[in-house]
Amino acid sequence: MVVPVRERALSYAILTAMAVLVLIPVLAGSLTAFKPQIIWISSPPVWFFEPTLENFEFVLITRQNWLHLRNSLIISIGSVVIALVLGVPAAYGFARFRFRGSKGLMQWLISLRMIPPIVVGLPFYAMFLFLERATGLGLRDTHFGLILTYQTFLLPLVIWMMRGYFVELPAAMEESAMVEGYTRIGALRRVVLPVVWPGIVATALLNFIFAWNEFFLALILAGNNTSTLPMAAGTYVVRARVEWGNLFAVNLIIMMPVIVLTIFLRQQLVKGLTFGILE
Amino acid sequence: MKPDVATQPGGQSLSRRVYSLTQRHRHWFFIGPALLILLTVVIYPIVFSTGVSLFRVTFASTSRPFVGLQNFERMLGNDDFLQSAYNTLYYVVFSVSGSFLLGFGAALLIRRISRGRNILRLVLIIPITMAPIVVGLMWNWMLDPLFGLINWFLGLLGIPGQTLLAQASTARLMVVLVDIWQWYPLVFLIIEAGMATLPRAPYESARLEGVSSWMIFRRITLPLLRPVILVALLLRTVDAFRTFDIVRVMTDGGPALTTETLSLYLYRTAFTFNKLSRAAAGSILMLLVIGLISAMMFRFLYKDIEVG
Amino acid sequence: MKVVLKELVKDFKSTDTVAVNRINLEIDQGELAVLLGPSGCGKTTTLRMIAGLEQPDSGRIYIAERDITDLAPKDRRVAMVFQNFSMYPTMNVYDNIAFPLHAIKMDRKEIDRTVREVARLVNIDQLLERGLRQVSGGEAQRVALARAMVRRPEVFLMDEPLSNLDAKLRVQLRTEIKRLHQDTGTTFIFVTHDQEEAMTLGDKIIVMNRGDIQQVGTPHEVFFTPRNAFVANFVGTPSMNMLPGSLRIEESGRLFVVLPGFELELPRRFAAGLRMMTSHHVIWGIRPEAIKLVPAIGDNCVPGLVELVEALGSRDLMFVRVHDQLFGVIVDALDSVPVGETCSLHFDGAHMHLFDADSELSLLLDEKANGA
Numbered sequence: 001m002v003v004p005v006r007e008r009a010l011s012y013a014i015l016t017a018m019a020v021l022v023l024i025p026v027l028a029g030s031l032t033a034f035k036p037q038i039i040w041i042s043s044p045p046v047w048f049f050e051p052t053l054e055n056f057e058f059v060l061i062t063r064q065n066w067l068h069l070r071n072s073l074i075i076s077i078g079s080v081v082i083a084l085v086l087g088v089p090a091a092y093g094f095a096r097f098r099f100r101g102s103k104g105l106m107q108w109l110i111s112l113r114m115i116p117p118i119v120v121g122l123p124f125y126a127m128f129l130f131l132e133r134a135t136g137l138g139l140r141d142t143h144f145g146l147i148l149t150y151q152t153f154l155l156p157l158v159i160w161m162m163r164g165y166f167v168e169l170p171a172a173m174e175e176s177a178m179v180e181g182y183t184r185i186g187a188l189r190r191v192v193l194p195v196v197w198p199g200i201v202a203t204a205l206l207n208f209i210f211a212w213n214e215f216f217l218a219l220i221l222a223g224n225n226t227s228t229l230p231m232a233a234g235t236y237v238v239r240a241r242v243e244w245g246n247l248f249a250v251n252l253i254i255m256m257p258v259i260v261l262t263i264f265l266r267q268q269l270v271k272g273l274t275f276g277i278l279e
Numbered sequence: 280m281k282p283d284v285a286t287q288p289g290g291q292s293l294s295r296r297v298y299s300l301t302q303r304h305r306h307w308f309f310i311g312p313a314l315l316i317l318l319t320v321v322i323y324p325i326v327f328s329t330g331v332s333l334f335r336v337t338f339a340s341t342s343r344p345f346v347g348l349q350n351f352e353r354m355l356g357n358d359d360f361l362q363s364a365y366n367t368l369y370y371v372v373f374s375v376s377g378s379f380l381l382g383f384g385a386a387l388l389i390r391r392i393s394r395g396r397n398i399l400r401l402v403l404i405i406p407i408t409m410a411p412i413v414v415g416l417m418w419n420w421m422l423d424p425l426f427g428l429i430n431w432f433l434g435l436l437g438i439p440g441q442t443l444l445a446q447a448s449t450a451r452l453m454v455v456l457v458d459i460w461q462w463y464p465l466v467f468l469i470i471e472a473g474m475a476t477l478p479r480a481p482y483e484s485a486r487l488e489g490v491s492s493w494m495i496f497r498r499i500t501l502p503l504l505r506p507v508i509l510v511a512l513l514l515r516t517v518d519a520f521r522t523f524d525i526v527r528v529m530t531d532g533g534p535a536l537t538t539e540t541l542s543l544y545l546y547r548t549a550f551t552f553n554k555l556s557r558a559a560a561g562s563i564l565m566l567l568v569i570g571l572i573s574a575m576m577f578r579f580l581y582k583d584i585e586v587g
Numbered sequence: 588m589k590v591v592l593k594e595l596v597k598d599f600k601s602t603d604t605v606a607v608n609r610i611n612l613e614i615d616q617g618e619l620a621v622l623l624g625p626s627g628c629g630k631t632t633t634l635r636m637i638a639g640l641e642q643p644d645s646g647r648i649y650i651a652e653r654d655i656t657d658l659a660p661k662d663r664r665v666a667m668v669f670q671n672f673s674m675y676p677t678m679n680v681y682d683n684i685a686f687p688l689h690a691i692k693m694d695r696k697e698i699d700r701t702v703r704e705v706a707r708l709v710n711i712d713q714l715l716e717r718g719l720r721q722v723s724g725g726e727a728q729r730v731a732l733a734r735a736m737v738r739r740p741e742v743f744l745m746d747e748p749l750s751n752l753d754a755k756l757r758v759q760l761r762t763e764i765k766r767l768h769q770d771t772g773t774t775f776i777f778v779t780h781d782q783e784e785a786m787t788l789g790d791k792i793i794v795m796n797r798g799d800i801q802q803v804g805t806p807h808e809v810f811f812t813p814r815n816a817f818v819a820n821f822v823g824t825p826s827m828n829m830l831p832g833s834l835r836i837e838e839s840g841r842l843f844v845v846l847p848g849f850e851l852e853l854p855r856r857f858a859a860g861l862r863m864m865t866s867h868h869v870i871w872g873i874r875p876e877a878i879k880l881v882p883a884i885g886d887n888c889v890p891g892l893v894e895l896v897e898a899l900g901s902r903d904l905m906f907v908r909v910h911d912q913l914f915g916v917i918v919d920a921l922d923s924v925p926v927g928e929t930c931s932l933h934f935d936g937a938h939m940h941l942f943d944a945d946s947e948l949s950l951l952l953d954e955k956a957n958g959a
Contacts, residue, residue: 003391011388012395018385019402021460026405028428029417041426086313093309102306105314107577112321113514114573116521118542119562122549123324126331129338152320155313172672175640178660179667179744180734181690184305190686194677213410215524216542220550230412230524237416237528244420251413262401262408269404270472273465274510298657302642 030255033248040245055249059232065250068232074143075218075228076211079150080204086151087158088200092188094159095166106163109156120152121220128221141223149217154207161206161271165199166192205261206272212258229254325566332560337553350560360561362536363544367520370455370540374519377459379512382466389467390474404468406461411524418457419444419529447537450530454538458525462518466511473507474500506580513576520569541565588651588741588774590614590637595646597632597798605632608798609646614791616651619768619775621789623782625821629798630778631746637776638667638744650741661690666735670747673727674719680706681715684733691738705733708770709763725756732767743768745777749784761788782822786810794818816870816947819940825904825915829872831944834861844871844941848910851887854936860950868944875904875915877938880922881931888933893924907932 003011032040034051059065094106128140139145169192177187193200215230222228233254236247262269301308332350334343354360385403389396406414421428424442433441443449481499490498501508523542526532532539532547545565549558590613597607607629614620622630635641637648639660647656655663666687674683684702693701706712709729714722722730728748735743745764749757765788768775779785785792786806794801794809794817802814813819819827835843835850842853842861851871881888891907891914903923905916907930916932924930941950 008391011391015385015388015392015399018381019399022402022405022464024428025417025421026409029420032420044431045428086316089309090313093306097306097309099306105310109317111570111573111577112317114517114569115321116517116542116562116565116569117523118521118545118558119328119566120321120324122545122555122558122562123328123331124320125549126336126338126555127324127327148316148320151316155317155320159313170669170672172669173675175638175660176667176669176672176731176734177675177686178640179638179663179665180687181661181738183659183661186690191675191677209408213408213412215410215412215527219527220546230410233410233412233416234528237419237531244426247416247420251416254410254413255408258408258410259405262404266401266404269407270468273407274469274514296657298659299642 029248030252031248032244033252035245037245040243055245056253059246059249059253063232063246065229065232065253068227068229069253071143071222071226072212072229075146075150075226076208078143079147079154079211080207082147083151083154083158083207084200084204087155088162091159091162092166092192095163096171106160109159112152112156115152117153117216120149121217124149124217125220140221141225143226146218146221146226149221150211150214154211157210157272158203158207161203161268162196162199164271165196165203169195202265202268203272205265206268209258209261210272212254325563328559329563331556332563334556336556336559338555339553346556350556351564354557354561354564359536359539360544363532363539363541366451366537366539367522367541369451370458370522371516371519373455374458374462374522375512375515377455378463378515379466381459381463382468382511383470383508385463385467386470386474389471400468400471403464405464407464407468409461411461412528414457414461415525415528418453418460422453444530445534447534450534451538454526454529457529458519458522461525462515466515469511469514470504470507473504477503509576509580513573513580516576517569517573520565520572589616589649590620590742590774590776591649592633592637593647593649595633595636595648596644597629597636597641598644605629606798607632607636607643610798610800612793612800612803614774614776616774617772618790619765619777619788620791620793621785622776622778622793622795623785623789623822624780624795624801626780627797628795630780630795632798633795634667634744634746634776634778637663637742638665639663664738664741665744666738666740666742667744667746668728668731668735668748670750673724673731674722676719679716679718680711680722680730683730684715684737687734687738701737705737708736708767709733724752725760728752728760732764736767736771740773743773743775745775747779748777750779750781757784764788783824786822794821796821812949812951813940814949816872816942816949819872819942819949823874825875825917827872827874827940828878828914829870830912832869832871834864834867834869836861844869846871846910847912849889851934851939852936853939853941857939857941857950860941863946863948863950864943865945869950870942870944870947872940872942873934873938875917877935878914878916879933879935880916880918880924881933884931885933887936888931890929890931892929893926896923896926 028045031047033055034053035046035049036052036054039046039049060069094102125140128138128145132138132140139148173195174184174187174192177191178184182190213230214228215234218226218228218231219234222231229250233247233250236243236250265272333345333347335346335350336343389399392399409417420426422430422443424430424440424445429443430440433439441449443453477500481503482495485495485499521542522540523546526538526540526543530538532543541561542565545558545561548554548561592610592612595607595610595612597605599606605627610629610633622633624630632641636643639655639658643656647654649655650663650665674680675686678686681702684705685698688698688701702715703712706715709732711726711729711733714726719727731748748764749760752760761784764775764777777785777788779788789806791803792806792809793803796817802809802818804812804814809818809822813822816829820829830846832844832846834853835845837843840858842855842857843850844853884890889909891909893905894908894913895906897904897906898920899917901920902917903920905918905923907914907916909932914932918924942948943950
């Protein structure tokens with residue numbers, strides 16, 4: 001398309017302004033994480049200083065936020081693994097078999113995206129509590145309890161995204177293997193999985209981001225043993241203590257893996273964010 | 280041909296009948312486990328919540344009298360609930376429209392440039408990938424009346440430090456602006472992905488026929504983008520409707536409930552004031568409203584695209 | 588091996604496959620049978636039921652007297668080549684061909700020997716190390732053929748294997764499949780919608796439509812003695828000229844067909860079939876190749892106006908308007924009449940076809956053609 005020079009210049013100007021508005025708070029904030037404590041709150045801000053890692057050391061070791069980091073990793077990875085183990089076969093089932101109600105079920109899965117977390121979080125808290133009182137079986141403040149709860153938003157997403165990858169493959173691929181002497185499971189393992197592997201990785205990483213950033217359900221259901229990084233960040237709200245450097249150290253620990261993953265996942269991002277409705 | 284025993288149902292061996300049966304129901308083998316978990320983690324809680332909302336249940340007491348729809352009545356007659364419902368509506372209207380206009384605009388603009396497109400896109404994606412709570416904390420710092428960058432800028436312009444988040448007149452707007460800052464890139468990303476799939480032929484023929492740019496946009500681009508636009512609006516609406524994280528860390532509902540959202544209010548009702556049943560009733564009401572809104576948008580959507 | 592389908596039924600309720608209505612079919616050992624029909628006729632569903640990829644709702648399938656209806660695909664000793672799939676993308680040509688052999692736990696040396704032998708048979712022994720991206724569409728389809736052959740199946744099933752290839756390659760591979768069939772002496776069942784492909788390949792052609800078998804016969808039989816109007820219309824390009832008409836019998840016993848605007852005398856061989864008629868309405872037909880251009884008007888001749896001529900190479904396809912009806916006529920290119928001129932067409936009774944207008948069955952009481 002031919003675009004007039006003036007129009008193009010204006011487009012560049014506006015988009016650059018948008019990008020700057022995105023970058024300023026992110027970069028300036030992140031910078032604070034590397035500032036020594038004395039200049040955290042200096043105004044006007046100090047732009048040039050000797051960067052230090054002492055804030056990270058303080059939050060991770062002294063404040064013991066490494067425990068939150070550990071919890072976040074366990075819960076995010078665990079819930080993604082469970083979502084994949086259950087969701088990938090389901091996605092295959094939806095992609096390959098037409099049965100009564102299959103279309104309705106897929107639409108129902110999309111509608112799960114609309115449910116406000118309070119609607120599931122509240123009864124989950126009560127259910128865990130009552131369950132513990134009744135049977136002594138404690139899911140409260142366990143990693144598994146949160147992993148289970150996270151399936152409400154991870155599992156439908158895995159199914160929708162993976163279904164898209166399976167639909168793109170010809171069914172004849174595994175059928176061919178089945179005629180050639182393999183069971184359906186054998187054909188899936190030897191022929192289909194090697195092909196959709198990149199899709200599974202992309203789905204896993206995207207779902208990891210969603211689990212990693214989750215705050216609300218963790219706030220309701222996590223306790224001392226399971227509190228996650230976003231919850232740790234939440235504790236820095238307390239205004240009386242202006243620990244900006246520490247706060248941004250935690251923020252950066254939350255942001256870094258996600259930003260790295262995003263650079264690799266740009267293509268899949270839209271698919272994940274829109275539930276793959278747009279294909 | 281002579282009658283064959285195998286054609287009689289009784290002549291089939293057990294293993295063959297089992298094979299035939301598993302063939303017919305093989306989809307449940309794949310879908311069943313996931314469905315079972317979803318029923319446990321989604322349907323059961325909702326049913327549970329509905330049940331709780333009909334009784335008076337607290338975390339402390341063991342007596343649970345049946346109270347019918349009383350919890351719903353109390354909720355709907357509660358000023359704080361209505362205030363938070365009004366705030367939520369405010370968020371939905373302004374955050375959705377603001378992020379949509381900005382995102383759509385950015386998508387239109389980026390189609391007009393070629394060099395640097397990828398890097399600009401990558402930068403604009405950053406806010407989406409950040410945890411909302413991180414975004415909220417970051418803007419707390421930006422808006423801090425003493426040390427924040429915003430007030431420093433304002434100070435350079437000779438404007439004295441503002442407590443933008445502590446004033447009832449500005450707090451709600453600030454929270455909405457931060458929400459827009461985080462989510463207009465999502466609209467941008469969706470619309471831009473939709474634009475990339477538009478067919479070229481209608482544009483080329485329209486241009487050759489001398490149709491004006493505005494007419495091309497109205498008569499070709501907008502209709503073709505309809506499903507994409509609907510998806511963007513749908514996602515933004517349901518997300519704005521349940522806003523929690525950002526408000527929780529920026530204002531925690533204050534000052535004087537001016538930024539309280541439904542999610543926040545229900546959270547407080549259940550966990551601060553220990554009124555489990557009333558919160559359950561409120562969450563069921565919330566579910567009904569969001570269900571209604573998304574059902575309406577879905578109906579528009581399914582006219583355009585085939586799902587499942 | 589001999590393949591027998593008995594009362595085979597596949598409903599389409601709750602699935603998106605095409606239905607098959609209670610079909611019976613026998614394919615003899617070593618035969619190359621072609622299932623021919625338009626899309627949605629049930630030919631692919633039938634083939635997939637033989638492969639075990641679809642479960643029939645009722646009926647049985649036998650291969651060499653063995654009831655395989657409830658066996659898993661892997662246990663049926665059949666091989667299948669697909670239309671939209673040729674090579675496993677994550678394996679090279681060698682591993683593709685070896686893949687079915689790994690399933691039966693053959694030892695490595697034996698696998699190596701077999702793979703190389705089969706690759707030579709289909710002329711891809713130079714490509715063994717290549718991946719999917721490094722082979723052409725035709726070569727990829729040869730890999731599929733090799734993979735099918737490598738286990739020495741009792742029956743080869745081919746689901747439009749040539750449809751995604753370009754025209755020249757299609758003809759070339761068609762010949763090779765025919766040769767493969769002759770060399771192996773195995774039973775082949777080949778599905779296609781392309782009637783030219785069916786004619787050149789098949790020992791036996793099974794014409795299907797809407798889930799029913801319309802006719803079973805040799806290529807000559809389905810072409811020259813179609814059992815019903817559907818087969819007559821579907822087989823042959825350009826297709827048969829067909830018109831609705833009615834019968835008139837003179838007291839002398841002479842038989843005429845009354846067509847829109849003109850009337851033709853029918854040969855005596857149709858007389859016997861009249862007993863099957865429920866009314867005097869018929870569908871009359873003649874192939875474009877059977878219509879002759881004659882210099883003067885005589886018996887069974889009508890004048891017409893040439894409206895369009897398509898060159899087919901050595902021959903021309905003329906479209907001639909006769910009393911508001913457009914006839915396709917194939918003539919030697921040297922005898923062609925220019926557009927806008929008149930000519931006279933002769934309809935030879937020996938080449939005419941007549942079908943009951945209600946049942947659409949042929950009125951020729953040829954036992955062979957009607958016996959299916």
